Amino acid sequence: MVEVERVENLANSGIKSIPKEYIRPKEELESINDVFQEEKKEDGPQVPTIDLQNIESEDETIREQCIEELKKAAMDWGVMHLINHGVPVDLMERVKKAGEEFFGLPVEEKEKYANDQATGKIQGYGSKLANNASGQLEWEDYFFHLVYPEDKRDLSLWPKTPSDYVEATSEYAKYLRLLATKVFKALSVGLGLEPDRLEKEVGGLEELLLQMKINYYPKCPQPELALGVEAHTDVSALTFILHNMVPGLQLFYEGKWVIAKCVPDSIVMHIGDTLEILSNGKFKSILHRGLVNKEKVRISWAVFCEPPKDKIVLKPLPEMVSAETPAKFPPRTFAQHIEHKLFRRNEQEELVPETKD
Template sequence: MITPMAGRVESLASSGIQAIPKEYVWHKEELTDVAGDIFEEEKKEDGPQVPTIDLKGIDAEDEKERERCREELKKAAMEWGVMHLVNHGISDELMSRVKKVGEVFFDLPVEEKEKYANDQASGNIQGYGSKLVNTASGRLEWEDYYFHLIFPEDKRDLSIWPKTPNDYIEATSEYARQLRGLVTKILTVLSLGLGLEEGRLEKEAGGLEELLLQMKINYYPKCPQPELTLGVEPHTDISALTFILHNMVPGLQVFYQNKWVTAKCVPNSIIMHIGDTLEILSNGKYKSILHRGVVNKEKVRISWAVFCEPPKDKIILKPLPETVSDTEPALFPPRTFDQLIQHKLFKKTQENFLSKK
């Protein structure tokens, strides 16, 4: 029986090991293009770059400016499915506060963080955790995390939110409120981009009452052998949208045109991913891009991901009728969000099983 503390990557990393345990060593074919030095990789200017979208004109009175901004957002969602958002309306000060309270929490002794440990075995995933088992592949990821629902406010469980630092709740709550406003703006533009009425995608993903914002603070300790492991395995997000802050340490890589592209660190930006939910609703017009997290020897990387998710069982996700035609048949079968999660888990388990045969 593994005790939670023994399973924390932070404890492992700070123990002074020179070689990582075998459970964290990934197969060579899974580590394609994992650079020895992610800092050098991030500086490269050649090849495709994750687009930066300036949202300053998203609600501009000038029609041309507004349309140009919205067209750029739509184009990035269709071609990449990931982008850096700048001038997004959330202040640098608030983003700094959110990052600061998260960093202070992860700076606490492991014993203190354990008071917030989740219980994955019983299905209670909110709280402090690590991937203690990976039954699909047998390999573990080089990260610890803190996961909790942050919006709508009436669905939160503040009893599991960190009490230290004492402004964690206030900073994170205000960020959730402001981010929720940005979600509406983005979904409005993406609805119009499909020729739908402006509130349609938001309504189909759960609306103000049911669309859930779940925050996962990912903590990637320094790693003595970063070329042998991954912080997060290659995956697409199952959400409608995902918004990510980070501590300006590179590590996000996206799979674009059959190669791994390292995302730049763009000051004061929020990274946004299109998730599987929007890919399904748009019948594949908006892309949910494959991405992964890599680690390094020199610096701890922390990211704050907020997943915007529909309710598990109240909505059937399927391509909207307006996105389907004789020439563009439905690419996805109808499923609830929960069925979509189960399907992805089953598919991943099958793929890993077949790869071992």
């Protein structure tokens, strides 16, 4: 098993400067600013907040207006704060408390749950391995595991401490699954499709997987040089995110990095590549990244709603393709799409000549 340096250990070691493998390339550094200053900015574009209260209203006009707002945010931004989403706020707080308590354990306790990416054991406690040409690392540790459907979970990998972790997380996953159905229905209708169409296309109740990744970003002595998570788009259909109200999420919108403000009791939702492909680019899978800071630990709980790896071929739906709007994406399984993204990223990195110190 590969010995992995935990970022938490590094952060707690009293270092004043971060190791070089955490320092971002020069072209990225120009756009990394103080996250607290960025969050205070009132000018410029703001991530939309969508109120889902009326998404299933009996009143057709009210319902259609809610669907229209959701569709517009999905097409323009591909990310939004959801409020009145139907997930009990006290349950969200329990999930956050359980995750915080797990990450509050000594590192050696958490190591009992360590994953081993080299052998394909991806669930568990981990830190990013240097799997790219530049050897670049991210300033985060994480805990990753499948949370839904229940019959596909491996509870032996779930933290035993704190005692509420399994119950709170299981309950939360059920609510998110219901929320995903509501969103898929609304987005299907927004595209002029049958209400159950998108959900069917991503695997339906039996096959859609919900994978949770708790991201733990320790305080960083040089936040202007590092990233918690490097710029990427999500491969999922939808991603739902909770956080501990410490800002850090940044979106690349209209050529600029925009910080997402913290909205109490909201869930952040991303449209992922899967829906971008099915909609033939009408819905947007937005490039985003995570900033870190000196003063506060940031924790986020991301749940990725993913189609099965090999059972479904993802491609633009026939209704989304015409002579004027030809298919923008070739047919691929979900597994092939992930491979393609990794291959393309590594190819791009190989094109950049390595500079010697």
